[in-house]
Amino acid sequence: MGKKPFNRIILIHFLKMDISVVGSGYVGLITSAGFAEKGHSVVCVDIDPKKVDMINARKPPIYEEGLQDILDHVVPDYLTASLDLEKAVKESDATFICVGTPSDNDGSINLKYVKEVAAQIGRVLKEKDSYHVVVTKSTIIPGSTEEHVIPVLEKESGKKAGKDFGVVMNPEFLREGVAVEDFLNPDRIVIGSLNDRDGNVIEKIYKDFKAPVLRVNLKTAEMIKYTSNSLLATKVSFINEIGNVCKRLGVDIYDVSKGVGLDHRISPSFLNAGPGFGGSCFPKDVKAMVHKAREVGIEPILLESVLEVNARQPKIVLERIKMKYQLKGTRVTVLGLAFKAGTDDMRESPSVPVIEGLVEAGADVVAYDPQAMENARQELSGISYEKTQRDALAGSELAIILTEWDEFKKIDFSPMKKMRVFDTRKILNTDLLQKGVEYEGLCW
Numbered sequence: 423m424g425k426k427p428f429n430r431i432i433l434i435h436f437l438k439m440d441i442s443v444v445g446s447g448y449v450g451l452i453t454s455a456g457f458a459e460k461g462h463s464v465v466c467v468d469i470d471p472k473k474v475d476m477i478n479a480r481k482p483p484i485y486e487e488g489l490q491d492i493l494d495h496v497v498p499d500y501l502t503a504s505l506d507l508e509k510a511v512k513e514s515d516a517t518f519i520c521v522g523t524p525s526d527n528d529g530s531i532n533l534k535y536v537k538e539v540a541a542q543i544g545r546v547l548k549e550k551d552s553y554h555v556v557v558t559k560s561t562i563i564p565g566s567t568e569e570h571v572i573p574v575l576e577k578e579s580g581k582k583a584g585k586d587f588g589v590v591m592n593p594e595f596l597r598e599g600v601a602v603e604d605f606l607n608p609d610r611i612v613i614g615s616l617n618d619r620d621g622n623v624i625e626k627i628y629k630d631f632k633a634p635v636l637r638v639n640l641k642t643a644e645m646i647k648y649t650s651n652s653l654l655a656t657k658v659s660f661i662n663e664i665g666n667v668c669k670r671l672g673v674d675i676y677d678v679s680k681g682v683g684l685d686h687r688i689s690p691s692f693l694n695a696g697p698g699f700g701g702s703c704f705p706k707d708v709k710a711m712v713h714k715a716r717e718v719g720i721e722p723i724l725l726e727s728v729l730e731v732n733a734r735q736p737k738i739v740l741e742r743i744k745m746k747y748q749l750k751g752t753r754v755t756v757l758g759l760a761f762k763a764g765t766d767d768m769r770e771s772p773s774v775p776v777i778e779g780l781v782e783a784g785a786d787v788v789a790y791d792p793q794a795m796e797n798a799r800q801e802l803s804g805i806s807y808e809k810t811q812r813d814a815l816a817g818s819e820l821a822i823i824l825t826e827w828d829e830f831k832k833i834d835f836s837p838m839k840k841m842r843v844f845d846t847r848k849i850l851n852t853d854l855l856q857k858g859v860e861y862e863g864l865c866w
């Protein structure tokens with residue numbers, strides 16, 4: 423009995439590693455917090471001093487459920503943030519690259535930030551004696567690790583990948599809005615590596631995660647990520663297109679989705695029709711896949727259509743609203759700005775084209791979102807914001823629901839006798855609507 427705690431301490435110590443994470447945005451910070459929560463010692467690095475200060479002060483720079491609790495728990499004993507990449511790499515066993523990989527104008531992926539960071543890490547590796555594993559977690563197009571990341575690391579370090587230092591590609595599948603939960607309880611962990619030794623190091627980091635581990639080569643790991651996102655985006659565009667047909671036929675897409683999603687071969691996920699997908703991943707990842715497919719001589723007809731259907735969806739929202747309501751000089755309340763519930767992320771949110779169209783049509787737009795208003799102010803001009811949904815709704819006769827936040831489900835519209843509601847997500851509790859009030863949807 424007396425021996426147990428002692429053995430456990432040795433075991434925990436043996437399994438825990440020193441990790442550095444470069445880029446402390448959505449993926450980098452959640453990765454850092456998640457590994458720290460599992461007992462690893464983590465330093466997350468960013469070039470933004472404000473972010474670094476906030477993390478060290480246990481203030482999450484992004485909104486994600488559960489993140490505050492973890493930061494309270496792990497900072498500073500297991501997690502610290504820093505501007506000093508050199509020190510972080512020197513003092514760790516593995517470095518995860520989690521910087522952004524935006525789209526270039528032609529849709530291809532821009533590896534500028536990944537390559538910059540790889541070069542910095544390479545320069546540190548030049549001076550480092552112990553074996554270090556460099557892991558790319560950023561989403562990078564198949565072939566990127568071998569064609570770009572490794573050459574940069576080798577050039578700057580003067581050392582050989584797979585011999586003097588390790589290289590791994592470990593794609594991240596978390597969903598914003600439930601990112602902490604997803605990171606800590608993944609469906610699978612994909613580890614693409616140059617050799618078994620490197621993969622083993624990273625598998626050890628994930629030892630306490632209860633998920634199947636798939637060991638593949640670097641390019642396959644990269645392809646798994648793009649295939650997953652392309653398929654999920656395809657599901658969304660598919661159901662939106664069927665939803666548009668349903669609307670014309672007088673059929674409710676949400677009943678259809680339920681009936682379809684109960685088929686275990688299909689699953690109910692990503693079958694909720696709405697104003698289209700957004701965020702930092704699906705649009706750019708599908709575009710990058712389209713570009714890569716063309717580069718290798720394949721015309722990606724299906725993926726092109728996925729993007730086309732998605733670009734059309736906010737326009738259909740606007741068409742429906744314009745057909746039905748007089749907008750010029752009308753106060754219109756937009757409920758929901760983030761591209762999905764649970765996040766403050768406005769990147770590629772369908773709310774942007776919808777609101778721009780409303781403003782262009784002369785509407786006086788007042789918006790409310792529980793988390794995304796600060797970010798929205800940088801994207802949208804010519805509209806006003808209110809701190810509560812009640813204030814946003816006061817004096818309006820038309821409310822448009824764009825994001826599926828839980829708090830909108832409970833809005834009591836019953837005292838608002840003249841209110842008309844256009845709900846692109848079908849989330850309202852209709853018992854709370856005044857009888858006879860106009861309640862209309864996008865795909866139902």
Ligand SMILES: NC(=O)c1ccc[n+]([C@@H]2O[C@H](COP(=O)([O-])OP(=O)(O)OC[C@H]3O[C@@H](n4cnc5c(N)ncnc54)[C@H](O)[C@@H]3O)[C@@H](O)[C@H]2O)c1
Pocket residue numbers: 444445446447448449450467468469470473520521522523535538539559560561562594595596597598702703
């Ligand atoms: N957001 C998601 O839901 C998600 C999910 C899975 C994968 N991904 C992928 O993960 C990657 C990162 O995405 P994100 O949403 O976290 O991006 P992000 O823009 O939120 O974060 C990137 C961070 O990197 C920092 N940075 C840039 N250059 C740096 C440098 N030289 N040194 C240190 N820090 C630097 C930025 O300041 C920023 O904080 C992308 O490739 C993305 O496709 C994102």
